[in-house]
Amino acid sequence: MTNPPRKKRPSKARDNLVYALVWLACFAPLVWLAWRGVMGELGANPIEKLVRELGVWGLRLLLVGLAITPAARIFKQPRLVRFRRTVGLFAFAYILLHLVSYVGVDLFFDWNQLWKDILKRPFITLGMLGFLLLIPLAVTSTNGWVIRMGRAAWSRLHRLVYLIVPLGVVHYYLLVKADHRPPIIYGAVFGALMAWRVWEGRRTQRAPT
Amino acid sequence: MLIRHAPDLTDNDVTDHGLYLKRRTLMAGLAGVGLAGAAAGQAQAGLSFTKGFSTPEKPTSKEDITTYNNFYEFGVDKGDPAEKSGRFKPRPWTVRIDGACEAPRTVGIEDLIGANKLEERIYRMRCVEGWSMVIPWVGFPLKDLLASVKPTSKAKFVAFETVMRPSEMPGQAWNTLDWPYREGLRIDEAMHPLTLMAVGLYGDVLPNQNGAPLRLVVPWKYGFKGIKSIVRISLVEKLPATSWNKLAPREYGFYSNVNPAVDHPRWSQATERRIGEFRRRETLPFNGYGEWVADLYRGMDLKRFY
Numbered sequence: 001m002t003n004p005p006r007k008k009r010p011s012k013a014r015d016n017l018v019y020a021l022v023w024l025a026c027f028a029p030l031v032w033l034a035w036r037g038v039m040g041e042l043g044a045n046p047i048e049k050l051v052r053e054l055g056v057w058g059l060r061l062l063l064v065g066l067a068i069t070p071a072a073r074i075f076k077q078p079r080l081v082r083f084r085r086t087v088g089l090f091a092f093a094y095i096l097l098h099l100v101s102y103v104g105v106d107l108f109f110d111w112n113q114l115w116k117d118i119l120k121r122p123f124i125t126l127g128m129l130g131f132l133l134l135i136p137l138a139v140t141s142t143n144g145w146v147i148r149m150g151r152a153a154w155s156r157l158h159r160l161v162y163l164i165v166p167l168g169v170v171h172y173y174l175l176v177k178a179d180h181r182p183p184i185i186y187g188a189v190f191g192a193l194m195a196w197r198v199w200e201g202r203r204t205q206r207a208p209t
Numbered sequence: 210m211l212i213r214h215a216p217d218l219t220d221n222d223v224t225d226h227g228l229y230l231k232r233r234t235l236m237a238g239l240a241g242v243g244l245a246g247a248a249a250g251q252a253q254a255g256l257s258f259t260k261g262f263s264t265p266e267k268p269t270s271k272e273d274i275t276t277y278n279n280f281y282e283f284g285v286d287k288g289d290p291a292e293k294s295g296r297f298k299p300r301p302w303t304v305r306i307d308g309a310c311e312a313p314r315t316v317g318i319e320d321l322i323g324a325n326k327l328e329e330r331i332y333r334m335r336c337v338e339g340w341s342m343v344i345p346w347v348g349f350p351l352k353d354l355l356a357s358v359k360p361t362s363k364a365k366f367v368a369f370e371t372v373m374r375p376s377e378m379p380g381q382a383w384n385t386l387d388w389p390y391r392e393g394l395r396i397d398e399a400m401h402p403l404t405l406m407a408v409g410l411y412g413d414v415l416p417n418q419n420g421a422p423l424r425l426v427v428p429w430k431y432g433f434k435g436i437k438s439i440v441r442i443s444l445v446e447k448l449p450a451t452s453w454n455k456l457a458p459r460e461y462g463f464y465s466n467v468n469p470a471v472d473h474p475r476w477s478q479a480t481e482r483r484i485g486e487f488r489r490r491e492t493l494p495f496n497g498y499g500e501w502v503a504d505l506y507r508g509m510d511l512k513r514f515y
């Protein structure tokens with residue numbers, strides 16, 4: 001009696017290489033931004049540029065994180081799912097830096113102005129809300145927390161990202177003066193990723209067990 | 210009205226006046242043999258001017274003024290106007306001045322420059338987005354140009370229009386705004402001695418990205434009122450439609466005077482970042498020109514007429 005032919009597992013070395021590449025790709029925008037900042041290449045208004053770029057990269061990485069599960073299914077690469085945590089934590093880091101640079105560099109710790117902004121400016125209110133909702137997701141990102149909470153509760157909590165991403169898109173949309181194409185594109189990508197989830201959910205429910 | 214000259218700028222001439230005059234003569238000579246159109250496209254000839262009303266503040270660097278622009282006809286990014294305006298041809302150029310006046314006319318840009326006494330005026334410029342610059346313009350008062358067409362009593366407002374050239378202005382392919390760009394002033398604002406028609410910047414001919422060859426500068430209003438690459442100026446009886454006001458009437462009023470007490474619906478106007486500086490600074494009513502222009506709006510509720 002022979003064993004059925006087993007699919008060859010990717011080697012440990014290749015695993016580590018892919019992991020390093022993902023990590024570098026997530027870090028690259030920050031390095032590039034810091035480099036341009038040091039070289040004085042962020043233009044005439046470097047503070048605004050820095051704050052905006054950090055925010056946009058945070059949003060992009062959130063979308064990449066949301067794209068991992070569909071990509072893993074569609075391309076039959078289940079091991080991709082391992083990278084959700086890395087990408088998600090990098091997204092959190094960019095958004096944290098986005099907030100810190102806005103409060104610390106743009107407003108220069110003018111807490112009074114910040115409070116007024118949060119109350120009076122819908123785009124700041126929504127952005128701040130999105131950030132607050134991200135904190136529990138970042139905190140509970142470890143394996144320990146998955147075990148402590150139980151898989152089902154943990155998954156439910158992390159579905160908050162389906163609310164956080166549109167908050168980010170609307171936050172972006174509201175600060176644009178006339179050219180709404182970029183936030184609309186990010187909104188459309190989010191819509192497509194959510195549509196896939198709905199479609200996939202129905203498909204797997206119908207499938208014979 | 211008395212316009213005071215900032216004293217610490219009067220003896221600040223760094224470029225020999227005779228040199229400017231010589232360059233002007235060369236330009237005029239070329240025009241005489243019909244070469245101006247071909248030559249002026251490349252020419253970065255200096256302009257002949259005297260020092261006029263100016264702020265004593267340090268001008269923003271030429272690099273920042275010419276690379277950080279809102280000129281949506283060339284694209285919506287601040288860097289687009291500098292990068293994508295190379296194909297734009299600001300010469301030859303004519304401006305039509307018509308409407309409620311006795312002597313409507315069409316005038317070429319070189320004739321306009323030749324007929325008017327040019328002055329350098331260093332003005333603060335406050336963008337509605339919350340940043341500001343100090344810009345050394347070269348130009349002449351709009352009132353001189355308007356006087357030349359003899360406005361009638363029906364001229365209550367002035368309407369301006371930017372050129373429509375999608376082949377040279379890639380941003381006009383997108384309907385971000387309803388092209389061509391339009392702006393307007395009340396007649397007393399237009400006739401105010403601070404209101405400038407700029408043809409130059411930092412002593413040279415106006416670069417494409419800053420609104421070549423002819424743009425409006427109204428230093429007490431938000432920057433978008435300063436319409437660029439003007440082809441038509443009409444004296445009209447009714448308040449004219451303006452581009453940003455049409456796009457978002459709640460956000461951009463016809464007057465759009467710089468006012469820290471009236472916020473943009475989506476962001477505060479209380480402070481601004483001066484390009485080149487780190488900390489934000491307080492925004493001044495009428496961008497600091499209230500002493501000369503506040504009277505124009507006496508009795509008006511500026512929260513209503515924003």
